[in-house]
Amino acid sequence: ALRDRRVEQLAEELRRAVLWPLLEAARRLLPGRGLEAKACVDRATGAVAWTWVAGKDSGPDMENEIVPQANARVDCIGSDQKAKQRPPVQVVLPVLESLFEFAYEHLAGRCGGVYAVLGKRLWPQLASHLTQHFDTCESDGGAAVEHFEQAMHARGLIGAKEKALSRHVHDRRHAFGEQRRASLLAEVRAWLLQDD
Numbered sequence: 053a054l055r056d057r058r059v060e061q062l063a064e065e066l067r068r069a070v071l072w073p074l075l076e077a078a079r080r081l082l083p084g085r086g087l088e089a090k091a092c093v094d095r096a097t098g099a100v101a102w103t104w105v106a107g108k109d110s111g112p113d114m115e116n117e118i119v120p121q122a123n124a125r126v127d128c129i130g131s132d133q134k135a136k137q138r139p140p141v142q143v144v145l146p147v148l149e150s151l152f153e154f155a156y157e158h159l160a161g162r163c164g165g166v167y168a169v170l171g172k173r174l175w176p177q178l179a180s181h182l183t184q185h186f187d188t189c190e191s192d193g194g195a196a197v198e199h200f201e202q203a204m205h206a207r208g209l210i211g212a213k214e215k216a217l218s219r220h221v222h223d224r225r226h227a228f229g230e231q232r233r234a235s236l237l238a239e240v241r242a243w244l245l246q247d248d
Contacts, residue, residue: 059169060173064173066159074151077104078144078147079185081139083139085107086106086143087105087147088104091150100158104147139186139187141182145200148200152204155170170209171210171211175210175216179217183220189228197217197220198217200217201214201215
């Protein structure tokens with residue numbers, strides 16, 4: 053119980069200090085720009101740090117770091133217009149995968165139970181944020197976000213029942229299919245009326 057409370061505190065710090073700033077940086081990216089994740093080791097102290105950089109010419113406000121606590125340095129449903137204004141989810145997914153790999157290795161100490169507690173605390177808000185603020189389906193029909201969810205399940209971050217991203221993609225596909233069906237019916241009706 054004490055371990056779980058400590059892990060929950062770590063998850064909250066990770067969410068506040070790294071995850072939300074990362075997602076906000078990804079939302080502010082200019083079209084055609086991307087994010088790059090980096091892990092580096094301070095040879096003098098042995099501290100391992102994880103960071104991201106936005107594009108080649110990113111400023112200091114577009115970068116953030118996370119260092120394991122042990123090192124004591126851790127200071128698609130909507131209008132089409134809205135979807136076009138949102139950045140594609142593909143700009144942030146590889147960096148999120150890198151962050152969660154780092155968390156497994158350095159924050160959870162490769163302990164599946166600790167990693168699962170991190171996932172339990174971080175995943176629901178992350179999934180909600182991705183579906184609300186990123187275009188999850190436009191460029192690839194949702195394949196990238198579904199693959200991301202499957203990869204996080206395979207690594208033990210989330211349980212088998214966690215399907216928020218897959219459900220979102222399914223709902224988007226269904227809505228698109230219904231929209232297309234209505235459009236085709238309207239076209240056929242107009243064509244039939246035109247022949248009369």
